């Protein structure tokens with residue numbers, strides 16, 4: 449059995465030009481207890497508010513059924529019964545694509561009337577035979593189910609027909625950009641940037657589709673959701689000296705043996721590791737800034753920074769967005785956070801007496817508190833896997 | 840002549856007490872001392888922890904090994920000039 453994969457899920461949408469809300473809905477959810485991720489994209493009939501209601505109803509219902517593992521026929525019938533029927537076309541109308549992935553690797557995809565999903569393996573289109581199925585009650589609606597065991601570096605891309613039909617009626621794209629056009633574009637993008645994140649890929653696809661439209665105005669809602677399966681990118685954050693000095697060795701060994709990237713946040717912590725592992729640690733003057741102490745370089749460690757000020761500033765950027773055109777230690781730290789899937793924090797709990805000095809011109813956060821704020825945010829907002837150990 | 844060694848602490852406490860202003864020495868030093876100094880930034884030099892010795896008054900800078908407490912740009916530059924003057928005669 450392959451060890452558990454990490455799934456990077458991301459999406460991007462633009463709404464039909466002139467409408468005030470999205471007609472397509474994308475909804476993704478992690479179920480940590482089951483090591484499972486469910487992503488749903490639904491396209492409501494028409495556009496604007498009506499479509500928005502149809503597609504949000506569809507995604508919410510579908511999510512509930514998926515979470516409860518309701519049998520497919522019952523689930524789809526209930527959904528079709530519940531959706532209002534279109535006056536013109538006499539069908540209850542909202543399409544969907546559902547991707548249901550387990551971190552162990554098994555993925556099932558359910559689709560109704562959306563453009564067929566795109567599956568990329570080894571930088572090529574990988575065709576998976578699906579099984580079609582319809583309910584006796586709604587004979588003209590077909591659901592296609594496919595199943596695959598994922599490998600690292602697989603990607604699944606689902607989209608609304610706004611993507612494949614982009615530019616329809618143009619001289620250049622009389623039939624629209626098409627699924628093939630989209631596939632070619634994805635392959636080209638992946639050749640240039642093989643490790644691109646899902647959200648960046650989704651944004652590129654949607655913007656490319658938009659560029660096919662007349663005057664780059666969306667003639668329909670254009671939405672895309674991507675999943676990227678990979679071995680987790682790991683990051684170890686070591687911050688703070690341990691409460692007991694006899695743990696100094698333990699912390700240093702964790703650094704020496706870690707199989708991923710490493711950041712050390714704290715001067716004293718860096719001193720401990722420098723001493724225990726006999727490494728040389730030198731200030732890196734390219735990170736000079738008047739608000740954040742400079743970073744240092746240490747062999748085998750990806751980043752060494754000062755502690756509290758840098759962490760506090762990193763937290764600010766995680767909330768407000770990363771500072772552009774800056775190379776401070778905290779910007780580098782945030783970039784490491786964002787580029788990782790799994791982050792292991794090792795937090796030393798020794799209190800720094802100097803930080804409690806009332807003469808300091810500003811109040812310094814307690815290390816444990818700022819670390820807690822950071823990892824909560826990384827978990828809830830950035831969907832990172834986090835572990836924390838206090839020493 | 841050997842350069843004067845200036846070691847600036849950039850640990851958390853010293854930094855918030857104003858060490859960043861002293862770092863200007865590195866990037867934009869006064870002309871007269873420009874080629875005569877060698878700057879080294881250091882992580883916490885442990886003076887701030889030494890509460891028993893009442894050393895909780897950063898920023899701390901060492902000029903040729905001599906400790907300056909509550910250092911600022913002027914204090915450090917004056918110290919450097921003092922040493923330079925001393926070596927002249």
Ligand code: FES
Pocket residue numbers: 802848849850851852853854882883884885886887888897899
């Ligand atoms: S921070 Fe400068 S001596 Fe501790």
